[in-house]
Amino acid sequence: MATLQVPACVPSPAEDSEQLKKAFEGWGTNEGLIISILAHRNADQRRLIQQTYAETYGEDLLKALDKELTSDFERALLLWTLHPSERDAVLANEATKRFTSSNWVLMEIACSRSSHELHLVKQAYHVKFKKSLEEDVAFHTSGDFRKLLVPLVSAFRYEGDEVNITVAKREAKILHEKVKDKHYNDEELIRIITTRSKAQLNATFNQYNNEFGNAITKDLKADKDDEFLKLLRATAKLLTFPEKYFEKLLRLCINKLGTDEGALTRVITTRAEVDLHRIKEEYQRRNSVTLGHAIQKDTRGDYEKLLLELIGHADA
Amino acid sequence: MATLQVPACVPSPAEDSEQLKKAFEGWGTNEGLIISILAHRNADQRRLIQQTYAETYGEDLLKALDKELTSDFERALLLWTLHPSERDAVLANEATKRFTSSNWVLMEIACSRSSHELHLVKQAYHVKFKKSLEEDVAFHTSGDFRKLLVPLVSAFRYEGDEVNITVAKREAKILHEKVKDKHYNDEELIRIITTRSKAQLNATFNQYNNEFGNAITKDLKADKDDEFLKLLRATAKLLTFPEKYFEKLLRLCINKLGTDEGALTRVITTRAEVDLHRIKEEYQRRNSVTLGHAIQKDTRGDYEKLLLELIGHADA
Numbered sequence A, B: 001m002a003t004l005q006v007p008a009c010v011p012s013p014a015e016d017s018e019q020l021k022k023a024f025e026g027w028g029t030n031e032g033l034i035i036s037i038l039a040h041r042n043a044d045q046r047r048l049i050q051q052t053y054a055e056t057y058g059e060d061l062l063k064a065l066d067k068e069l070t071s072d073f074e075r076a077l078l079l080w081t082l083h084p085s086e087r088d089a090v091l092a093n094e095a096t097k098r099f100t101s102s103n104w105v106l107m108e109i110a111c112s113r114s115s116h117e118l119h120l121v122k123q124a125y126h127v128k129f130k131k132s133l134e135e136d137v138a139f140h141t142s143g144d145f146r147k148l149l150v151p152l153v154s155a156f157r158y159e160g161d162e163v164n165i166t167v168a169k170r171e172a173k174i175l176h177e178k179v180k181d182k183h184y185n186d187e188e189l190i191r192i193i194t195t196r197s198k199a200q201l202n203a204t205f206n207q208y209n210n211e212f213g214n215a216i217t218k219d220l221k222a223d224k225d226d227e228f229l230k231l232l233r234a235t236a237k238l239l240t241f242p243e244k245y246f247e248k249l250l251r252l253c254i255n256k257l258g259t260d261e262g263a264l265t266r267v268i269t270t271r272a273e274v275d276l277h278r279i280k281e282e283y284q285r286r287n288s289v290t291l292g293h294a295i296q297k298d299t300r301g302d303y304e305k306l307l308l309e310l311i312g313h314a315d316a
Helices: A013-024 A031-038 A043-057 A061-068 A071-081 A084-095 A102-112 A115-129 A133-140 A143-154 A165-180 A187-195 A198-212 A227-240 A242-255 A261-271 A276-287 A291-298 A301-310 B013-024 B031-038 B043-057 B061-068 B071-081 B084-095 B102-112 B115-129 B133-140 B143-154 B165-180 B187-195 B198-212 B227-240 B242-255 B261-271 B276-287 B291-298 B301-310
Strands: none
Touching: A013 A031, A013 A043, A013 A061, A031 A043, A031 A071, A031 A301, A043 A061, A061 A071, A071 A084, A071 A261, A071 A301, A084 A102, A084 A115, A084 A133, A084 A261, A102 A115, A102 A143, A102 A227, A102 A242, A115 A133, A133 A143, A133 B187, A143 A187, A143 A227, A143 B143, A143 B187, A165 A187, A165 A198, A187 A198, A187 A227, A187 B133, A187 B143, A198 A227, A227 A242, A242 A261, A242 A276, A242 A291, A261 A276, A261 A301, A276 A291, A291 A301, B013 B031, B013 B043, B013 B061, B031 B043, B031 B071, B031 B301, B043 B061, B061 B071, B071 B084, B071 B261, B071 B301, B084 B102, B084 B115, B084 B133, B084 B261, B102 B115, B102 B143, B102 B227, B102 B242, B115 B133, B133 B143, B143 B187, B143 B227, B165 B187, B165 B198, B187 B198, B187 B227, B198 B227, B227 B242, B242 B261, B242 B276, B242 B291, B261 B276, B261 B301, B276 B291, B291 B301
C-alpha cells in the first residue's frame, strides 16, 4: 500500500503549473507551496504537470526546480517528480558510475520492481542515455558482481503464482550444497536466483528452510566482511520479503552516524507510491518508533517536510 | 523487404473464416484454398481470422488445421499462421527441449528480432508456458553455451544509430586479444557481443577489420569442429549481416543430403514478413539460382506450394 495522499479534488495541471510558477517568483522561493502541490500528486498527474508547465512557460519544470532549490531537498524533490521508470533509469545510471553502494541500487531496482516496470525502466534508459542498462552494468562491473548483476537487471521474470514443487525441492538442494561449500558465485546458484519467478523462489527458499533447518538468508550470513555475500543475501531477501529489506535499509541509513540521505531519499521517493505503508508498519514493529518520528529526529527543514508528507506522517 | 503479398482488396475475416471452414469440409481437404487465403494475409489479419473463426465456429483454427493437415506442410502452415511473437515463443520453447540445433534457434531469435519484438516474444512465452524464456534457456543449457545464450536472449539492446568510436576502438582491441588467444568464452568478449547495440558492434567489427587486417568472422573460423566457436561466429554474422546469415542457412539446409525441412520452414515462415526479399537477392547472388527454383527442386506438393507463395515466387 502506498503512503502518497492525493486530494479528492485535484486542481488541473494548468492550475498546478501556475501555482508552481508563482512559488518560483518574487523574493525567495515558496518551498511550502511547491511541496503542497508535488508531494500530493501521483506519477501520471506529475507527468501532466511537467508537460503543461513546459507548454505554458517554455521551460522544463525540473530545470526550474533545479535552479530554485538546493541540496537534499532538491534531490528528493527532483527524484520524486520524475516518472518512476525515468527515476529508476536515472538512479541506475548513477549507480553504474559511482564508486560505492552502486551495486545495491542496481540490485534493488532489478528485484523490487515488477517485470513490466523493469522493462519500462530499460526503455526509459534507452531514451535518456542512448545506451542499454545492461551494457552499462556489464561494462562498469566485474567479477562476481557482474555475474550476479547483469542477469538480475536483464531478467524478465515470470510473474504468475504457479509453483513447481519438484523444481523447488531440486533447486533448494542445489542452493544448500553451494552455500554449504561457500561457492557463492556458483553458476547454478546464480541461475536460480536470477531467473526463477518470485513465487517459485519463495517455494524454493521454503523447501530449503524445511529440509535443512535454516533460512537461506541466515546461511548466507557466514562471512560479515564479504561484500558479495552481503549483496547476495540482500537479493534473496528483497525477492521474497521486500518490506523487510526496505525496513532494514531505512534503519541502517537513519541510525548511521550522520544520516545517509542518499539511501533515505531513494527509499522514500521510490516506495511512497508503491508499498511504503507496509514498510512503515515493519519499521515501527522492528524499531518501536514510527518512521515519521525517526525522520523528524534525523532531518530538518524543507527536506524533512517533504519526506514527512510523502510518508503520510499526518496519519501517524 | 518482405516477400509476403497481400491482395489490394482483402476479404473480411468473416469471409476468410467461412472459406477456411469450407476448405475443411466435404471429401478431402482443399489445401489450395487454405494456402490461397492464409499465405496472403499479414500477421494482424491472420490474428483477426483466428479470432473470428473461433467466435463463429467455436473451434480453434490452429486445431482445425492440425486435424486436417500433415507433416511438413502442416508444420509450415501452423508456424506461419501464428502471430510472430507467439511463433518465436513456440520455436524457442522447442529449442530448449530438443537435442540438436536448438542453440542456433535461440541465438537466431535473440539476434535477428528487434529489441521490442524480442520483448514481445518474452511476454508471449510467459502467457503460453507460465515460465520465462530466460529461465528455460538457463536451465536447459550449460557451460559456454549457457554463458553466451542466456545474456543473448535476455538482452534489450539499444537500437539507436549512435556509435562511440572510442569504445569501438577499445573493444575491437579486446576482441582481437581474446580471439588471438582462443579465449572464445572470455567474459569481456561475451559482454561485448551480448550487450552492445547492433550499430555499435558493427563499428567495433569495422575497427577490428581495419586495425587487424581480418574480419572477426574470419578469425573466428580457426577450428571447424568447435561447435561453440561456430555458434559465436554465426552470432557475430547475424548481428551485423542478417541477410548473409539467412542465405547461408538456406543454402546449407537445401543442399544437405535430404533437405533440412525444419530450418527451411523456420527461415521462410519467420522472414517472409520481414526481410526475405533481401535474403532472396543474396541467395541468388551466392548460388546462381533463385531461391524459388532451389525450393522447387527440393520440395513437393502442398509444402512446396506454400513456401513458393510465401517467398513471392510468382515474381521470380
